[in-house]
Structure formats: structure tokens, C-alpha cells
Amino acid sequence: MxxxxxxxxxxxxxxxxxxxxxxxxxxxxxxxxxxxxxxxxxxxxxxxxxxxxxxxxxxxxxxxxxxxxxxxxxxxxxxxxxxxxxxxxxxxxxxxxxxxxxxxxxxxxxxxxxxxxxxxxxxxxxxxxxxxxxxxxxxxxxxxxxxxxxxxxxxxxxxxxxxxxxxxxxxxxxxxxxxxxxxxxxxxxxxxxxxxxxxxxxxxxxxxxxxxxxxxxxxxxxxxxxxxSSKDSTWEISCQGASLDLSGIKEQGAIKQVVRGNRHIISTGKKDIADRVMTEINRQGLGLVSFSTARKSIxxxxxxxxxxxxxxxxxxxxxxx
Ligand SMILES: Nc1ncnc2c1ncn2[C@@H]1O[C@H](COP(=O)(O)OP(=O)(O)OP(=O)(O)O)[C@@H](O)[C@H]1O
Ligand SMILES: [Mg+2]
CATH class of the missing domain: 3.40.50.300 (P-loop containing nucleotide triphosphate hydrolases)
Structure with a gap:
């Protein structure tokens, strides 16, 4: 074009x-x-x-x-x-x-x-x-x-x-x-x-x-x-493990965390926070289940x-x- x-x-x-x-x-x-x-x-x-x-x-x-x-x-x-x-x-x-x-x-x-x-x-x-x-x-x-x-x-x-x-x-x-x-x-x-x-x-x-x-x-x-790649995208990370501590991430307001048994589902609208959550998951030795981006539909x-x-x-x- x-x-x-x-x-x-x-x-x-x-x-x-x-x-x-x-x-x-x-x-x-x-x-x-x-x-x-x-x-x-x-x-x-x-x-x-x-x-x-x-x-x-x-x-x-x-x-x-x-x-x-x-x-x-x-x-x-x-x-x-x-x-x-x-x-x-x-x-x-x-x-x-x-x-x-x-x-x-x-x-x-x-x-x-x-x-x-x-x-x-x-x-x-x-x-x-x-x-x-x-x-x-x-x-x-x-x-x-x-x-x-x-x-x-x-x-x-x-x-x-x-x-x-x-x-x-x-x-x-x-x-x-x-x-x-x-x-x-x-x-x-x-x-x-x-x-x-x-x-x-x-x-x-x-x-x-x-x-x-x-x-x-x-x-x-x-x-x-x-x-x-809309700014309205949401990143959703799912991982497995006894506990996941995200208290080190300052912007708590930008994180939504749901715990279902051993499964932790974290969603955030900020890409840099999603990256930091991933770092925490690795550091704390939890198993990554999925990482997905949900973009806003037209x-x-x-x-x-x-x-x-x-x-x-x-x-x-x-x-x-
Ligand atoms: N010749 C006309 N005289 C009076 N009103 C008209 C005329 N042509 C269109 N309109 C009005 O102008 C508005 C826009 O009509 P238009 O046909 O451009 O809409 P549209 O976006 O194509 O709608 P649709 O998705 O239903 O096809 C409507 O309110 C319609 O009633
Ligand atoms: Mg028309």
C-alpha cells in the first residue's frame, strides 16, 4: 500500500x-x-x-x-x-x-x-x-x-x-x-x-x-x-504452583489475580507489568500454563x-x- x-x-x-x-x-x-x-x-x-x-x-x-x-x-x-x-x-x-x-x-x-x-x-x-x-x-x-x-x-x-x-x-x-x-x-x-x-x-x-x-x-x-497491538489489549497469564507472590510489583492496581486451587490467573492491561509477572513466575519457580493477549475486537x-x-x-x- x-x-x-x-x-x-x-x-x-x-x-x-x-x-x-x-x-x-x-x-x-x-x-x-x-x-x-x-x-x-x-x-x-x-x-x-x-x-x-x-x-x-x-x-x-x-x-x-x-x-x-x-x-x-x-x-x-x-x-x-x-x-x-x-x-x-x-x-x-x-x-x-x-x-x-x-x-x-x-x-x-x-x-x-x-x-x-x-x-x-x-x-x-x-x-x-x-x-x-x-x-x-x-x-x-x-x-x-x-x-x-x-x-x-x-x-x-x-x-x-x-x-x-x-x-x-x-x-x-x-x-x-x-x-x-x-x-x-x-x-x-x-x-x-x-x-x-x-x-x-x-x-x-x-x-x-x-x-x-x-x-x-x-x-x-x-x-x-x-x-x-491496541493499547486496549489485555495480557492474561496462567501458571501453576502453591503460591505466587506479586507484592514486589508496585502497580498493584493494574493487576488482577485470581486463584483457583493451584492455578493462578493474572491479567493486566500493561505489557511491561505482564513482563514483570513472567519474571516473578520464573523466579519463584512456578510452571507457566499459558500466556495470551486478548485484543479488543473491532x-x-x-x-x-x-x-x-x-x-x-x-x-x-x-x-x-
Ligand atoms: N432522499 C432523502 N430524503 C430524506 N432523507 C433521506 C434521504 N436519503 C437518506 N435520507 C436519510 O438520511 C439518513 C442516512 O441515510 P443513509 O441511507 O445514508 O444511511 P445508511 O448509513 O446507508 O443506512 P443503512 O445501513 O440502513 O443502509 C437516514 O436517516 C435517511 O432516512
Ligand atoms: Mg445504506
């Missing part, structure tokens, strides 16, 4: 008019950057504003304030759109076209010749595992197959940037794995990917970083590598950052001003 900036979002603010209820503020001075060739997970509860951010990136709706640029090119500039492939949250397809015809149609929007289109359609059907369904009408496709056609159409113009709105939603575990693999292969080809999701394990598995949108702002950007960070539990669909309170 190089460190050049792919997407730069500055002061993005968006509200929707809501009749007599007034204005509904969705994004409130949103600022963040996505680096070139990274996979970025865009998290947030229902109604947090993820789809709104994507629509603003694509120029489908206009911001009240703020700027978006792609590799230095303003989102207002139509040229920027040629760099983007987009999978909408609820893609709509012509149901009576076959898989191959649908992709051929999308390719035709990019002025490709017949030969180029044929090659492209074959390549994309193969990439998304739908070669067998090229001659089947989309109305006969399952949800997972439609989602695959959706990602194939997003790739038709070989975009530098992929914006995927809940690409894993509605997919079974195999379908989610296939989607993750497609996203990772796109990253290997040098593409930059931002996708929204409610499936935190998918985000954890494939993202370089993830941002959590709540109350119109990005509350936290988590780098997956940092999450692993889910915990998410719940904390969003300041709420992950709520069922539709239960997020709307904000009006």
Missing part, C-alpha cells in the same frame, strides 16, 4: 429536508482520507449516512458544504466518474436480460467495441464465478448471483476506485467468502476499495482500515494492525465509537433540527 491519497473528504455536510419536521442533519463536517490501494471498511448503524456519503462521492446528490476529490480530481468534475465502479445498495437490473447480455449492456455504456465487450463479459463472468449462468435470464438468478452480477458491472470499466454499498449483504458464508476474495483480488490489481458493511468479521478480515460513522462524523478510524471498538449497541434495522433514532 502506497501512502498517496485516493479519496479526500473535507468538511462534508449534508442535510435532507423533512417536511414539517424540519431539516435532518445526516453528515456533519465529515473529514477523512482513503489511501491509494487500500481496502477501507465504512461502518455505521442503519441511517448513519453511509449510502448518503457514497451518493455524494458519485455526484448523485449534492452536499450542503464540503469537498470530495479522487486522486486530486474534484468529484464535481465528470472525469472523476470514469475512475469509479459502484455497486449500489439495491441494484436494479433488467430482469429479462441474461447475465452475459446485462454485462454487455453495461460495457456498451463505455464505448467498447464488440470484440472488447465479448472479451470483457467472458472475463467478468469468470471472475465472479458466473460463467455457467451467462445464458440465464437475471429473473432466474438467486440473490447471491445478482450480487455477483452487481460487482461484475462495477468492474466493467476497470475502475481505479470501487465503491461497494453492502456488497456482502444477503450472501451466504460461501458467497461472502467469494465476495471477500473478489475484493482482495481487486486490491492486488492496484485498485482502491471502500465498502460499507454491517458484518464486522468481514471488515476485520479484509480491510486495511475501517472508519465508524456516527452522528454525522467519523468517530474512529481503526487500522487493523493497530487493533492487534466490534467492541465499534460499539464504543458509535456510542450505542448495534441496533436492529430501523431502530436508530433519526435526528431533526
Amino acid at each position: 502506497t501512502d498517496s491519497i485516493a479519496i479526500d473528504i473535507k468538511g462534508l455536510t449534508k442535510s435532507f429536508s423533512n417536511g414539517w419536521l424540519g431539516k435532518k442533519q445526516v453528515l456533519n463536517d465529515l473529514n477523512f482520507q482513503i489511501l491509494d490501494n487500500e481496502v477501507f471498511g465504512y461502518l455505521g448503524g442503519n441511517g448513519a449516512g453511509k449510502t448518503t456519503t457514497f451518493k455524494l462521492m458519485l455526484g448523485l446528490i449534492r452536499p450542503d458544504k464540503g469537498e470530495i476529490s479522487f486522486w486530486g480530481c474534484s468529484a464535481k468534475d465528470r472525469i472523476s466518474r470514469a475512475m469509479i465502479g459502484y455497486l449500489p445498495e439495491q441494484p436494479y437490473f433488467y430482469a429479462y436480460l441474461t447475465g452475459a447480455e446485462a454485462l454487455d449492456f453495461y460495457a456498451s455504456l463505455f464505448d467498447m467495441t464488440g470484440t472488447e465487450r465479448k472479451k470483457k463479459v467472458g472475463y467478468l463472468l469468470d471472475l465472479v464465478g458466473l460463467t455457467h449462468a451467462g445464458d440465464t435470464q437475471l429473473r432466474k438468478f438467486s440473490r447471491g448471483m445478482l450480487q455477483r452480477i452487481g460487482i461484475a458491472q462495477a468492474l466493467v470499466n476497470d475502475p481505479k476506485l470501487l465503491i461497494l454499498d453492502e456488497p456482502m449483504s444477503g450472501l451466504d458464508p460461501m458467497g461472502r467468502k467469494a465476495m471477500r476474495d473478489i475484493i482482495l483480488s481487486c486490491r492486488d490489481q492496484g485498485k482502491t476499495i471502500i465498502f460499507s458493511s454491517h458484518i464486522i468479521s468481514d471488515v476485520e478480515m479484509i480491510c486495511d482500515r475501517a472508519g465508524i460513522l456516527a452522528n454525522g462524523e467519523l468517530k474512529n478510524i481503526i487500522t487493523m494492525d493497530d487493533a492487534i 466490534e467492541e471498538i465499534y460499539i464504543q465509537s458509535a456510542g450505542q449497541e448495534i441496533l436492529p434495522a430501523g431502530s436508530q433514532q433519526d435526528k431533526y433540527s
